[in-house]
Amino acid sequence: MEELIIITNRVDQLPALAEKIEELSEKWNLPMPLTMNLNLVLEEAVSNIIFYGYPDKNEHTIKISVSLLNQEIEVEIEDEGIPFDPTSMKQPDVNLPAEERPIGGLGIFLIFKIMDHVNYKREQGKNILTLKKKIQS
Amino acid sequence: MNITKEKINGFCVLKIEGRIDTTNFNSFEKEISGIISSGETKIVFNCKNMSYISSSGLRVFLVAQKKMMAINGKLNLCEMQPTIKEIFDISGFSSIFKIFGTQEQALE
Numbered sequence: 679m680e681e682l683i684i685i686t687n688r689v690d691q692l693p694a695l696a697e698k699i700e701e702l703s704e705k706w707n708l709p710m711p712l713t714m715n716l717n718l719v720l721e722e723a724v725s726n727i728i729f730y731g732y733p734d735k736n737e738h739t740i741k742i743s744v745s746l747l748n749q750e751i752e753v754e755i756e757d758e759g760i761p762f763d764p765t766s767m768k769q770p771d772v773n774l775p776a777e778e779r780p781i782g783g784l785g786i787f788l789i790f791k792i793m794d795h796v797n798y799k800r801e802q803g804k805n806i807l808t809l810k811k812k813i814q815s
Numbered sequence: 816m817n818i819t820k821e822k823i824n825g826f827c828v829l830k831i832e833g834r835i836d837t838t839n840f841n842s843f844e845k846e847i848s849g850i851i852s853s854g855e856t857k858i859v860f861n862c863k864n865m866s867y868i869s870s871s872g873l874r875v876f877l878v879a880q881k882k883m884m885a886i887n888g889k890l891n892l893c894e895m896q897p898t899i900k901e902i903f904d905i906s907g908f909s910s911i912f913k914i915f916g917t918q919e920q921a922l923e
């Protein structure tokens with residue numbers, strides 16, 4: 679089973695994306711915590727593209743495909759923005775006390791912690807981020 | 816997202832309802848900053864009806880905690896949903912905040 683969701687690089691597209699994921703989860707009977715986590719990782723990844731991917735500030739499309747196969751959810755996010763490899767980002771130190779914690783930098787970290795598998799590739803001018811997570815029954 | 820404010824035992828109790836995400840964290844931050852700068856030194860966030868938080872929302876929580884620590888104030892959280900608590904655990908926020916099971920405990 680596979681669904682393709684196409685949005686543009688605007689923050690006001692995020693609620694529609696979340697709604698699509700809710701619909702899919704209902705259709706595929708996904709557990710509620712997984713739905714929330716899928717929404718979270720998608721928001722983190724897509725909002726990064728929206729905020730930093732397109733310095734020209736013009737309208738661009740972001741393609742998101744979500745598939746379910748062998749009890750595993752796979753999400754592929756494709757954009758034509760500037761090259762950005764989340765796997766090369768420095769992970770924040772989550773053991774620091776509040777005074778020393780920097781503001782921000784948690785979004786990508788959450789994607790890595792929540793998903794089982796994160797893969798990035800740059801192909802034909804596109805960023806392709808693939809995220810996978812097994813469904814725990 | 817909706818916030819209701821109540822004064823109980825000298826604490827300013829804020830009930831946070833709904834989602835805190837990229838689309839609304841700015842207004843959440845404004846509201847919280849306004850309350851802190853109005854001179855409240857003891858604040859409880861009741862998170863019972865907070866259904867979702869992303870890194871933008873976590874950011875506001877951290878900013879609030881830094882501000883409260885700077886004035887030697889108290890910021891207690893309570894009644895968090897398990898899925899949200901998990902996000903706090905992963906982010907290391909569970910050790911940055913005091914998180915209580917009930918509002919009554921958070922008011923001490």
